[in-house]
Amino acid sequence: xxxxxxxxxxxxxxEPESSTSVRPPFELLESKLRGPIRxxxxxxxxxxxxxxxxxxxxxxxxIFGGPGYGKTTLMAQWAxxxxxxxxxxxxxxxxxxxxxxxxxxxxxLHRVEPIPLSVFVAxxxxxxxxxxxxxxRLAAALARASPSVLxxxxxxxxxxxxxxxxxxxxxxxxxxxxxxxxAGRAEPALPLARLRAQGEALDxxxxxxxxxxxxxxxxxxxxxxxxxxxxxxxxxGKTEGWPVGLYLAALSMKAGGEAPAAAGxxxxxxLVADYLRSEVLAHLPSRIISFLTRTSVLxxxxxxxxxxxxxxxxxxxxLESIAQQNLLVVxxxxxxxxxxxxxxxxxxxxGELGRHEPGLVPELRRRAAAWCEDNGRAETALDYAQxxxxxxxxxxxxxxxxxxxxxxxxxxxxxxxxxWFEQDGSVERYPVVALVGAWILVLVGEAESAAxxxxxxxxxxxxxxxxxxxxxxxxxxxxxxxxxxxxxxxxMADDVxxxxxxxxxxxxxxxxxxxxxxVANLLAGxxxxxxxxFAAAVEVDQQLGAADVEALIVALAERSLLAxxxxxxxxxxxxxxxxxxxxxxxxxxxxxxxxxxxxASARAALHxxxxxxxxxxxxxxxRLRPHxxxxxxxxxxxxxxxxxxxxxxxxxxxxARTVLWEIDTIFRxxxxxxxxxxxxxxxxxxxxxxxxxxxxxxxxxxxxxxILPFLSTYLTFAEIGERLFxxxxxxxxxxxxxxxxxxxxxxxxxxxxxxxLHLLES
Numbered sequence: 001x002x003x004x005x006x007x008x009x010x011x012x013x014x015e016p017e018s019s020t021s022v023r024p025p026f027e028l029l030e031s032k033l034r035g036p037i038r039x040x041x042x043x044x045x046x047x048x049x050x051x052x053x054x055x056x057x058x059x060x061x062x063i064f065g066g067p068g069y070g071k072t073t074l075m076a077q078w079a080x081x082x083x084x085x086x087x088x089x090x091x092x093x094x095x096x097x098x099x100x101x102x103x104x105x106x107x108x109l110h111r112v113e114p115i116p117l118s119v120f121v122a123x124x125x126x127x128x129x130x131x132x133x134x135x136x137r138l139a140a141a142l143a144r145a146s147p148s149v150l151x152x153x154x155x156x157x158x159x160x161x162x163x164x165x166x167x168x169x170x171x172x173x174x175x176x177x178x179x180x181x182x183a184g185r186a187e188p189a190l191p192l193a194r195l196r197a198q199g200e201a202l203d204x205x206x207x208x209x210x211x212x213x214x215x216x217x218x219x220x221x222x223x224x225x226x227x228x229x230x231x232x233x234x235x236x237g238k239t240e241g242w243p244v245g246l247y248l249a250a251l252s253m254k255a256g257g258e259a260p261a262a263a264g265x266x267x268x269x270x271l272v273a274d275y276l277r278s279e280v281l282a283h284l285p286s287r288i289i290s291f292l293t294r295t296s297v298l299x300x301x302x303x304x305x306x307x308x309x310x311x312x313x314x315x316x317x318x319l320e321s322i323a324q325q326n327l328l329v330v331x332x333x334x335x336x337x338x339x340x341x342x343x344x345x346x347x348x349x350x351g352e353l354g355r356h357e358p359g360l361v362p363e364l365r366r367r368a369a370a371w372c373e374d375n376g377r378a379e380t381a382l383d384y385a386q387x388x389x390x391x392x393x394x395x396x397x398x399x400x401x402x403x404x405x406x407x408x409x410x411x412x413x414x415x416x417x418x419x420w421f422e423q424d425g426s427v428e429r430y431p432v433v434a435l436v437g438a439w440i441l442v443l444v445g446e447a448e449s450a451a452x453x454x455x456x457x458x459x460x461x462x463x464x465x466x467x468x469x470x471x472x473x474x475x476x477x478x479x480x481x482x483x484x485x486x487x488x489x490x491x492m493a494d495d496v497x498x499x500x501x502x503x504x505x506x507x508x509x510x511x512x513x514x515x516x517x518x519v520a521n522l523l524a525g526x527x528x529x530x531x532x533x534f535a536a537a538v539e540v541d542q543q544l545g546a547a548d549v550e551a552l553i554v555a556l557a558e559r560s561l562l563a564x565x566x567x568x569x570x571x572x573x574x575x576x577x578x579x580x581x582x583x584x585x586x587x588x589x590x591x592x593x594x595x596x597x598x599x600a601s602a603r604a605a606l607h608x609x610x611x612x613x614x615x616x617x618x619x620x621x622x623r624l625r626p627h628x629x630x631x632x633x634x635x636x637x638x639x640x641x642x643x644x645x646x647x648x649x650x651x652x653x654x655x656a657r658t659v660l661w662e663i664d665t666i667f668r669x670x671x672x673x674x675x676x677x678x679x680x681x682x683x684x685x686x687x688x689x690x691x692x693x694x695x696x697x698x699x700x701x702x703x704x705x706x707i708l709p710f711l712s713t714y715l716t717f718a719e720i721g722e723r724l725f726x727x728x729x730x731x732x733x734x735x736x737x738x739x740x741x742x743x744x745x746x747x748x749x750x751x752x753x754x755x756x757l758h759l760l761e762s
Contacts, residue, residue, distance in 0.1 A: 026410065032092070036076050042076075044215075045074050049074070049078050051202075056179065058202040061180070062183075062187065063203075063205075063209075065205060067185060075151055079151075082149065084149055085113075085149075086112075087109045087112045087150045088108055088151045091153060091155060092157055093157050095163065097413045099134075099410045099411070100412075100413060101158070105152075106123065109150065113145050131709035132590075132760060137761055140762070145175060149181055152167065152183070153184075160412060162723075168713065171195065235249060288322065291315070292341070292345070295310070296346050296349035296352075297365050302316070305371050316337075328342035368388075369382075369388060379405075381393075381397055386417070399466065399467050414437070432466070435476050435480065438451075442631045445627045446629075447629055447630050466509075474502055475503045479513060482496045484632065485670060486670070488672030489672050492523070496517045496520045508547035511538075514536045518555065518558060519634055522675075524675070530558070534559045552582060556576075556578045556579035556600075558596070579596075592624050594624070596639060598618075602643075603645075615650070622698075623705070628640070633669070637666055637676050644660050644663075653687050695741045696741060700738065707731060712754075717735065
């Protein structure tokens with residue numbers, strides 16, 4: 001919720017309809033998907049509401065002003081006056097993860113009008129689906145929706161560029177009759193100036209949001225304060241029409257205090273804090289002041305949570321009483337179970353707590369973390385543990401939460417948690433954190449960051465179990481080394497043996513360990529032993545109830561490729577079909593590890609004489625290829641080798657040469673990959689004998705495929721370069737190469753052609 005609800009007296013709001021057939025990949029806070037609870041005494045902002053309801057030509061509405069200017073209240077009144085449905089998202093700092101933010105947006109839109117399941121499927125892809133799949137699918141859903149208004153409140157909290165880029169892309173897809181309204185304390189880094197120049201953005205700022213004398217008088221009457229007209233005009237002048245300033249003055253006068261005497265009261269944090277302290281808090285009992293001050297460490301309040309951190313009882317009744325007395329505690333639900341402090345008050349109270357009881361702050365947060373963990377809010381518990389400076393509790397929670405966060409697509413959230421440990425200097429003391437972080441970064445192709453964390457974990461692991469309660473942490477270190485294969489085949493084989501020795505039969509990691517044993521044998525040229533290991537991996541995972549679906553898919557695909565190599569095409573078809581079935585069943589279409597399932601499927605399709613199906617699989621691999629890096633070198637090379645062979649079978653030597661060139665770049669970093677080197681050299685010889693053909697879509701490099709989704713955004717070449725840490729000239733050169741290979745001459749035509757070829761979502 002925003003900090004703009006300033007009017008007293010609650011009126012129950014109806015519960016929103018929730019989605020039934022779609023389950024988001026993580027728990028959503030219901031309070032973030034509601035507009036503010038309506039209050040009977042809210043001051044009507046008729047002049048502004050009329051402007052909003054009568055101006056639909058501008059697809060974007062921006063409402064910007066400091067805290068307490070009534071932005072949220074204005075949008076709630078607009079929603080009441082407009083016949084269109086409103087989809088509401090109240091943003092907070094945790095939404096600086098594009099998957100988190102877009103999940104809330106998708107759920108909000110879904111409650112207004114059902115959106116395709118494919119949007120929610122794309123939300124679970126950890127990396128590959130963001131620009132290429134997720135944002136286009138959500139943008140397409142928005143573009144097809146019936147007239148409605150999407151509200152993004154408190155947009156100033158967003159600092160993540162990917163989040164802001166996603167919102168900007170949504171701006172481009174607002175259908176006629178619909179609008180996106182963004183509100184916040186400051187204008188975010190969005191292309192609003194460009195939209196204003198094109199007449200596509202409506203702005204409401206401080207001047208419009210300030211109360212006039214008539215509105216101020218209505219506010220005062222609402223809390224039973226009556227002043228002569230001249231005094232009202234004077235008060236408006238002193239507060240510069242700042243709604244929350246007027247409200248605080250009214251509370252003070254109602255309690256027998258004075259109105260603010262200093263001009264410039266509006267927006268002056270020091271004056272506001274002094275005024276709150278001397279004129280509002282001074283009239284409260286010390287028990288209430290202590291309650292409010294100590295609970296200011298909480299983002300949201302409930303009776304049970306407050307009881308836990310204060311080690312007392314009766315907090316629910318205290319919260320209800322404070323809210324009824326209009327003391328700036330705002331209910332978040334109609335049952336009045338959850339509340340929050342008014343933001344200005346919370347800012348003051350935290351300062352007071354830090355000055356007078358600084359040693360109590362971390363203890364209160366530790367108690368909050370314990371309560372949240374005990375009450376099923378583990379991720380909130382992790383945030384409180386980190387805020388408390390409690391790395392031990394935070395490390396235990398991170399070890400149990402990081403994998404599920406990754407699997408639900410929230411890579412930015414995992415990075416945020418990891419960065420705290422690094423900034424706190426506690427990664428070395430908790431090597432499991434480094435190990436789990438390294439594992440996730442390997443899977444998304446970030447080789448150097450993963451290697452750094454893995455090295456941090458080396459040697460520091462103690463005799464402890466992972467969050468699954470079965471797997472020794474010491475088994476993961478050699479497992480990770482084998483996966484990354486940084487020191488060649490001999491070390492990989494040793495690491496695989498150690499991994500198998502340390503990983504119990506009942507461990508969810510057993511399937512992956514057997515898979516790596518199969519890979520080690522495959523790279524050593526022992527196909528029979530490799531196939532036996534892959535078969536064992538499949539059997540173990542099935543016994544454990546598909547505990548590691550990604551490893552299961554890779555093992556099945558590897559069995560298909562081995563069957564094809566020995567010309568057992570029936571088995572090759574069967575295993576390829578099983579691998580693809582698991583990809584579809586578990587919605588892993590856009591996961592990098594699914595690339596091998598598409599490779600096996602393409603090889604089987606080519607054998608049965610179905611080049612169209614094979615081409616479709618190759619296009620899917622193209623979309624994933626930028627994320628197949630030397631972080632897992634054997635996997636990246638094997639996929640490209642299969643792709644090159646398929647292109648050669650399709651009489652496309654130019655495509656084969658492109659992926660063979662990429663293999664060479666991986667070999668320069670990881671030269672010792674066993675028989676893969678010989679297989680690549682043999683294929684190079686075959687390709688060299690085929691005449692050169694004109695470059696086409698198959699010759700798009702990983703770098704060019706990486707920029708392709710950005711071409712469909714509002715970003716300039718320079719801005720794309722900033723996102724990818726490349727120069728504008730590099731991006732321009734890559735874009736021109738993309739145009740040439742797609743047979744087009746402009747950015748717009750490249751987008752259209754890429755959509756026709758299914759390289760981009762349409």
